[in-house]
Amino acid sequence: MKFSRKLIIQLIVALVITGGVFLTLYLTNASRDLYLTAGWITTTLGLVWLCNRLLTRQLDKKLPWLKHGNKRFYWQLGLGILISLIIINVSYLGLKLGLTTDPPNDQQMIAMNIMGILILLPTISINFGIQFLSNWKTAQLNSEQFQKETIKAELTTLKNHLDPHFLFNNLNILSSLISKDKELSQNYLEKFADVYRNILQSSKEELVTLNDELCFIASYLYLLEIRFEDTIQTFIDVETQDHKKFIPPLTLQMLIENAIKHNVISELRPLKIHISSQNGFISIKNNYQPKKLEIRNSNRSGLENIKKRYSYFTDKQVQVFQNTDSFIVKIPLVELEQ
Structure with missing residues (x-):
């Protein structure tokens, strides 16, 4: 499994922030509840980040930016928000039911979802915007590169077929056919014209x-x-x-x-x-x-x-x-x- 430089940097930053949070709690003799809260927040953020990253990889395969720009935007934004809310709610339920004696009530669940919308989701949206712009820029560069490759291929093809040797060979064959078989020479001339006409027309098509x-x-x-x-x-x-x-x-x-x-x-x-x-x-x-x-x-x-x-x-x-x-x-x- 290969790790990109960007991913390694993100992991290092996350570990540094997490370590800093728990070191602060230790130095201030924080209570057990604060440790649980810090651990829950860290775990939730990690799961949100991981699941959205997996979502991005799957959508890159199913709905690549270059072909499905608009559809990809709405699918990733909608699924990203839905997945993040599910993770927040499930992790909070796990915290309250598994590690405390105080089961969550409706007000706490509503407050938790509002917290997720106000704090976590804007962060995801900003990250999504950065990702969207990055992929859009990549798509633009790929499009420009494709145009260059297409033009290069067109010039190469035209060069090959407009080469004097190619013309000479075909005209020489046509000349010999005229004296032997006028009908065959007429057919040859028509096919010869079809080839060149198609080459010129195809140079405009992708x-x-x-x-x-x-x-x-x-x-x-x-x-x-x-x-x-x-x-x-x-x-x-x-x-x-x-x-x-x-x-x-x-x-x-x-x-x-x-x-x-x-x-x-x-x-x-x-x-x-x-x-x-x-x-x-x-x-x-x-x-x-x-x-x-x-x-x-x-x-x-x-x-x-x-x-x-x-x-x-x-x-x-x-x-x-x-x-x-x-x-x-x-x-x-x-x-x-x-």
């Missing part, structure tokens, strides 16, 4: 539906199949219910491009790419046949970029698997609240 991405991939794969003929084989098996889920734009294209870039492709050793979906993930798998001169981990920058982009939309992790036969990347599908 997320696109899987269905839209697959439509784009169909045009992209058409260009690849004409260019590489039978040396690249693609297989797509995506569950129908996943088509309306979301992914960052051009994610599939980047992973296919990586597979082509880093593997040997020939008639004897065709590259086989399988795209499938299962259990909220979409899997991109290719047979692993790396180039001899391939730089180690050279394809990791693209994967790191994808992981960073995903971290802003879901807690699920991008998974990467590699063995002697295959290379697999599993990316989570994002479900947006309606």
